[in-house]
Amino acid sequence: MKSEVEYSGLSESEVLASRERYGENILTPPARTPMWKLFLEKFSDPIIRILLVALLLSVAVAVYHIATGEAGMSALFEPAGIALAILLATVVGFLFEMSAAKKFDILNQVNDDLPVKVIRGGHMLEIPKREIVVGDIVMLNAGDEIPADGILLSAVSVQVNESSLTGEPMATKTTIEADFDKEATYPSNAVMNGSTMLGGYGVMQVTQVGDATEYGKVYTGSQIENNTQTPLDKQLNTLASFITKASYVIAAVIFIARTVIYLTEHPVIDWLLFGSYLLSTAMIAVTVIVVAVPEGLPMSVTLSLAMSMKRMLANNNLVRKMHACETMGAASVICTDKTGTLTQNQMRVHEAAFDYTPESGVENIIFESIAANSTAHLDKAAGSVKVLGNPTEGALLLWLADRGVDYAALRRHAEVIEQLTFSTERKYMATVVQSPLLNHRVLYVKGAPEYVMNFCSDRVTSSGNVPMADSRPMLEEKLLQYQNQAMRTLGFAYALVEPDEVCFIAGHLAPHIKLTFLGITAIADPVRKEVPAAVSDCLNAGIKVKIVTGDTPATAREIARQISLWTPEDGDRNIITGPEFAALDDKTLLERIPDLKVIARARPMDKERLVRLLQSQDEVVAVTGDGTNDAPALNAAQVGLSMGDGTSVAKEASDITIIDNSFGSITKAVLWGRSLYRNIQKFILFQMTINVAACLIVLIGAFLGTESPLTVTQMLWVNLIMDTFAALALASLPPDERVMRDKPRHLNDNIVTRPMAGGIIGTGIAFVLLLFGLLQYFKHVDITSLAQFDLSLFFTHFFNFAPVPGGLTRYELTLFFSIFVFLQFWNMFNAKAFGNVQSAFDRLASCKGFLWVTLIILAGQILIVSLGGALFSVTPLQPMDWVYIFVATSSVLWIGEIYRLIRRWIA
Numbered sequence: 093m094k095s096e097v098e099y100s101g102l103s104e105s106e107v108l109a110s111r112e113r114y115g116e117n118i119l120t121p122p123a124r125t126p127m128w129k130l131f132l133e134k135f136s137d138p139i140i141r142i143l144l145v146a147l148l149l150s151v152a153v154a155v156y157h158i159a160t161g162e163a164g165m166s167a168l169f170e171p172a173g174i175a176l177a178i179l180l181a182t183v184v185g186f187l188f189e190m191s192a193a194k195k196f197d198i199l200n201q202v203n204d205d206l207p208v209k210v211i212r213g214g215h216m217l218e219i220p221k222r223e224i225v226v227g228d229i230v231m232l233n234a235g236d237e238i239p240a241d242g243i244l245l246s247a248v249s250v251q252v253n254e255s256s257l258t259g260e261p262m263a264t265k266t267t268i269e270a271d272f273d274k275e276a277t278y279p280s281n282a283v284m285n286g287s288t289m290l291g292g293y294g295v296m297q298v299t300q301v302g303d304a305t306e307y308g309k310v311y312t313g314s315q316i317e318n319n320t321q322t323p324l325d326k327q328l329n330t331l332a333s334f335i336t337k338a339s340y341v342i343a344a345v346i347f348i349a350r351t352v353i354y355l356t357e358h359p360v361i362d363w364l365l366f367g368s369y370l371l372s373t374a375m376i377a378v379t380v381i382v383v384a385v386p387e388g389l390p391m392s393v394t395l396s397l398a399m400s401m402k403r404m405l406a407n408n409n410l411v412r413k414m415h416a417c418e419t420m421g422a423a424s425v426i427c428t429d430k431t432g433t434l435t436q437n438q439m440r441v442h443e444a445a446f447d448y449t450p451e452s453g454v455e456n457i458i459f460e461s462i463a464a465n466s467t468a469h470l471d472k473a474a475g476s477v478k479v480l481g482n483p484t485e486g487a488l489l490l491w492l493a494d495r496g497v498d499y500a501a502l503r504r505h506a507e508v509i510e511q512l513t514f515s516t517e518r519k520y521m522a523t524v525v526q527s528p529l530l531n532h533r534v535l536y537v538k539g540a541p542e543y544v545m546n547f548c549s550d551r552v553t554s555s556g557n558v559p560m561a562d563s564r565p566m567l568e569e570k571l572l573q574y575q576n577q578a579m580r581t582l583g584f585a586y587a588l589v590e591p592d593e594v595c596f597i598a599g600h601l602a603p604h605i606k607l608t609f610l611g612i613t614a615i616a617d618p619v620r621k622e623v624p625a626a627v628s629d630c631l632n633a634g635i636k637v638k639i640v641t642g643d644t645p646a647t648a649r650e651i652a653r654q655i656s657l658w659t660p661e662d663g664d665r666n667i668i669t670g671p672e673f674a675a676l677d678d679k680t681l682l683e684r685i686p687d688l689k690v691i692a693r694a695r696p697m698d699k700e701r702l703v704r705l706l707q708s709q710d711e712v713v714a715v716t717g718d719g720t721n722d723a724p725a726l727n728a729a730q731v732g733l734s735m736g737d738g739t740s741v742a743k744e745a746s747d748i749t750i751i752d753n754s755f756g757s758i759t760k761a762v763l764w765g766r767s768l769y770r771n772i773q774k775f776i777l778f779q780m781t782i783n784v785a786a787c788l789i790v791l792i793g794a795f796l797g798t799e800s801p802l803t804v805t806q807m808l809w810v811n812l813i814m815d816t817f818a819a820l821a822l823a824s825l826p827p828d829e830r831v832m833r834d835k836p837r838h839l840n841d842n843i844v845t846r847p848m849a850g851g852i853i854g855t856g857i858a859f860v861l862l863l864f865g866l867l868q869y870f871k872h873v874d875i876t877s878l879a880q881f882d883l884s885l886f887f888t889h890f891f892n893f894a895p896v897p898g899g900l901t902r903y904e905l906t907l908f909f910s911i912f913v914f915l916q917f918w919n920m921f922n923a924k925a926f927g928n929v930q931s932a933f934d935r936l937a938s939c940k941g942f943l944w945v946t947l948i949i950l951a952g953q954i955l956i957v958s959l960g961g962a963l964f965s966v967t968p969l970q971p972m973d974w975v976y977i978f979v980a981t982s983s984v985l986w987i988g989e990i991y992r993l994i995r996r997w998i999a
Contacts, residue, residue: 095317099245099295101211101229110225117224117240117301119308134182141332146385147174151379156375178390203467208239228298234467234481241305242296244281249292249515251482254356254642255431257284257306257696257720262483264516265294277695278306283883286720286739289881291467291482292513310696310720323422323712324769324905327843328393331776334844338487339384342791343377350376376790383807386779387872393772396823400768407760408736408752416747418772419731421765423635423714424836425706426758427699427725427854430641430651432718432735433755435617439487440477442579442618445570446611447553454552456529458610461584463502465523465536466511470499482514484580487615495756509533512596519543524595533589535605541571541583541612547601548585551609558968560609567612574614578650584610619654622756627655629759629856629858634835638689640699645669645692652690662689670694673702681705699725711837716750716758717742733758766834767827770927775822777848778923782810782916784856785863792864801867801900801908803965810913817945817952818920824941830928848926855922859915866911870904878907906957906966907973913953914981920946922988929995932985 102110134140150171157167209231216231221239224230230239232250244250252266254277262272265280272280285294285305302308350373354366360701400417404410411417448454468481470489476503477493479486492499506525514521519537527534537544551563575580585607589595594602630637637657641648648666652658658666668684670693676684685705689826699715703725705712715722715729718738723745726732734746735753743749748824750757786807802810844852900908924942925932936943954974960966969977 098210099229100214102225102227103213106227107212107225110227111186114226114300114304115302115873116222118222120303129607131182131186135178135185136797140182140390144178145336146381147178149381150174153375153378156371166744174385182390182394192414204968206237206239209233210234223296224301224303226298226729230296230298232283232294232296233288234289234291234293234315238283238285238287238289238296238494240285240298241300241307242283242298243377244283245295245297247281247292247294249295249513250283251290251292252283252289253288253483254284255437255719257310257642262290266516268517275644275693277693291485292515307720310723321421323839324393324415324418324772324843326839327841331843335384335386335673339381339787341673342384342787343380346380346791346795347373347377353795368766369793370991380787380790383790384783386776386783389776389779396768396771396775399823400764404748404761404764407764408750408754408757408759409764410749410751411747412738412749413747416731418768419712419734419762420714420748420761420763421763421767421769421831422712422837422839423731423762424839425636425638425711426714426716427638427640427702427706428629428640428716428755428758429718429722430643430648431617432753432923433716434623434651434655435619437617437718437753438490439580439615440618441487441491442577442614442616443574444491444611444613446584447551449554450555452552454610456585457586459492459497459499460502460506460525460527460529460534461494461536461538461586461610463497463499463506463526464506465538466499466503466520466525484582484615488582488613491613506684510595511728512599512601514539518600520601522596522601524589530588533591533593535587535589535595537585537587537601537606537607541567541581544583544585544607545609547607548609551955552611557608563609567609571612574612576646577614577616578644578647579614579616581612581614582610586610619651620754620756622754624655624959626754626756626759627657628973629832631657633762633832635762638691638702640691640694640702642670642694645690648690648692657689662875666690667692670698673698678705682709686708696720696722696724700728703728712836712839714758716755718753722885733761745991763827763829763832766831767825769837770828770831771822771825773843773845773848774825774923774926775819776803776844777851777926778818778822778920780844780852781855781919781923784852785859785912786810788856788860789863791859801863801905802912806909806964806966809964810916818916821920821942821945821949822923824945825924825939826935828928828935851922851926855919859912862915863908863912866908870908874901877970878973878980881976902965902967903969906969907977909964909966910957910969910974910977914977915984917946917949917953918981918984919988920949921985923990925992930994931989931992 135144154167154171158165205222207218208221208224210217210219210224211229211231221237224239226240228240229245230242232238238252244265244267246269247265252263252265254263257277263276263278265283267281269281278284283294284307285300286307300306300308351370354369355361358366394414397414397417399412401414404417428434446454446458448458466482466485466488467487468479468485470486470493471478471480476491481492483737489499505528508523508525510524512518512520512522518539520537520543522535522537522725524535537547544558545564545567548560550557551560553563553569571581577663587605587607589605627637634753639648639652639657645667649658665684666688667690668688670691673681673691673694682705685702691702699717699722703713706712707728707730712731713729714731714733715725716733716735717723717726718735719742720739722734722738726734726742726745731748732746733748733750734742736749736751737753738749748761750761761985786802789802792918869881869883873880873882875881921932924939925934957966958963958968
């Protein structure tokens with residue numbers, strides 16, 4: 093290797109020319125959408141759009157009523173209420189996403205000012221990373237972050253962590269062409285921006301900087317606009333379209349039918365009266381459209397998403413994009429990387445095969461061998477142990493730490509006399525120390541077991557030293573077992589040497605050295621403890637899991653086996669390498685994809701292509717990743733999940749950041765998403781039942797020629813205030829573990845299922861029949877308290893065609909209004925129980941938010957009736973009437989309970 097002084101580097105003028113030609117060594121930050129534009133984007137929600145139409149129509153109706161004298165300024169309450177609902181639904185979502193963005197920016201800080209050692213004009217300089225240019229000569233040492241893409245000019249035992257780009261935690265780099273790894277993702281003499289030096293030292297010449305680096309290309313690709321529509325958006329669009337068409341059809345039927353009736357009843361047309369009649373009919377038709385719009389639905393969706401964002405953050409899921417909360421629940425495929433997501437991204441000793449007796453003292457020799465014959469360190473300053481240097485050597489130091497051994501003290505007391513660092517040529521590392529333990533000079537060797545064993549004449553065992561030839565077959569069998577499990581193995585040996593003895597000749601062990609073999613260790617990046625159970629939960633929930641990694645097929649398959657994804661029945665059809673994947677056309681891949689469980693040696697665009705192909709089959713894809721190589725796929729997926737300690741590029745491309753890097757948190761996100769979707773369905777069931785009932789009341793009134801028994805302000809309470817509280821109640825329901833037993837819903841499913849539609853229409857019609865029956869009773873029987881309720885008296889007056897003179901009293905209309913509200917109140921409990929056959933009282937104690945909101949609705953209704961007066965066209969009711977209403981309307985809940993009980997029996 094050349095010494096530093098043999099490189100002259102660039103001159104000052106060459107630096108300026110290079111920067112002018114190739115640009116600066118910084119990544120172009122993504123263009124942030126202005127806040128005002130982000131706020132306006134909230135109005136693109138399908139339900140918000142039809143609410144805006146309803147607002148315009150509501151204003152027209154209000155102006156008409158005020159102009160004709162049918163109502164005062166209180167007619168403006170309805171449009172004001174709709175406007176408030178629109179603002180609340182949009183502002184709440186906007187504020188929550190802004191809050192998440194601030195937390196994300198703190199989590200995603202990037203430092204472009206890291207110091208880098210370069211040679212310019214024949215001198216060693218230290219400059220900020222951002223000032224690196226193409227052509228610079230950069231000095232690399234263990235622990236350094238590689239500042240740009242480049243070619244190694246010289247290298248000594250260089251090992252690089254390329255996991256941010258390829259998923260490989262350790263790649264060996266060399267300038268010797270004969271030692272190049274032909275299967276490596278990037279050439280063996282190339283080092284890439286964003287990688288980290290694990291060991292050795294080298295000199296690189298910069299070939300690409302900034303956006304032109306591999307890191308930068310992936311970063312740029314991750315910013316390509318992703319217009320993939322979320323499942324909820326698609327379903328709400330379908331619902332909005334249906335509501336719009338249905339309301340327009342009903343309005344058209346009203347207009348046409350009333351016009352035909354008028355023309356039939358008036359052979360001679362008075363055009364002035366007819367014009368007034370048409371205008372009145374048009375206002376009734378518009379009223380139907382306004383009533384049909386679920387004003388509370390955007391609020392329910394927004395509140396549900398916002399509350400889920402907050403709760404998911406408590407579960408280590410930082411949600412950046414609100415709809416990602418729910419979309420995670422629709423995921424049918426999770427494409428996950430391996431390193432750092434399924435595994436700990438920290439090499440650990442899986443098993444140590446040392447054969448000795450405790451009293452032999454060999455244990456202390458092994459400890460000293462590991463501590464002294466190593467260049468790695470452990471950083472304990474941050475409260476958690478971090479490996480500095482080679483991760484394999486770090487695993488050995490962690491193994492010592494787990495046994496209470498202070499490696500630093502051992503290393504400090506064992507004076508290093510001479511050392512050969514690990515290299516790909518030697519396949520071993522050797523260190524000569526003055527051992528205080530043995531009071532002698534000792535040569536310690538560790539490396540590839542098959543190489544180390546070649547230097548050994550005997551082996552330490554519990555029964556004493558035995559010839560190496562006798563032990564080798566058993567050791568090789570053990571090694572094969574470890575290698576079949578995709579583990580890295582190291583062999584350890586030592587020899588006592590004399591002070592004047594030559595141990596190394598021409599960078600290798602001297603031929604006369606005869607070592608004593610100590611044993612072997614198997615090292616691997618262990619699977620996170622929670623991952624097997626989390627993967628099992630996903631599989632049981634009908635979610636397919638696919639591992640996409642840059643690691644070797646053997647390692648990827650072994651990890652899949654450890655997490656129970658790979659079964660004994662699986663074979664070659666279930667695994668593919670990146671080059672094989674890239675060589676197949678889309679048609680062939682679409683046939684293979686359902687069977688694929690593992691894609692090894694994958695490059696960044698392989699993962700993105702997989703996502704696109706899965707989406708073409710109507711799969712809802714979630715992608716997990718922590719590296720720059722994952723960014724294009726994170727961006728392309730319906731939900732991108734980055735890791736908290738992942739690269740800034742990965743986090744920028746994602747929708748959710750898993751702060752604790754745990755796959756278990758991803759399972760929780762699925763649970764929250766599915767529960768959130770179920771809660772939204774519950775509110776739709778509740779809201780649409782009210783809307784169906786209200787529409788039918790207006791529709792029947794239009795043909796019977798009767799005025800609506802509910803005033804504009806009363807409908808405002810029912811359609812907005814009460815719905816908002818109901819949205820709070822149903823949005824606050826805790827997640828239900830039972831949703832994880834369901835299969836993922838299909839992308840093209842309607843949010844309103846057949847059981848929901850049946851419940852909405854059936855319950856709505858039942859309420860309307862009950863309420864119109866009640867109106868008929870009030871028309872024929874004059875009452876001042878429900879205690880006077882007498883059906884025989886009603887039938888007497890009804891069949892004698894003897895309605896009460898003067899029409900309905902305010903007390904009777906107040907009773908009607910309160911009964912209407914309480915019917916919906918009890919139906920909210922039925923909505924809570926939707927989706928399962930359990931009682932509405934199931935887990936009620938844990939639904940504190942729901943209980944509080946029900947109390948608020950009760951108190952609110954009583955207060956409005958008691959104090960609303962002329963504003964709400966009500967009069968106070970007698971205390972016993974409240975009891976009668978409460979008890980009688982509760983039959984809605986009891987009928988629902990009986991229905992669910994029968995379903996449980998049948999099931």
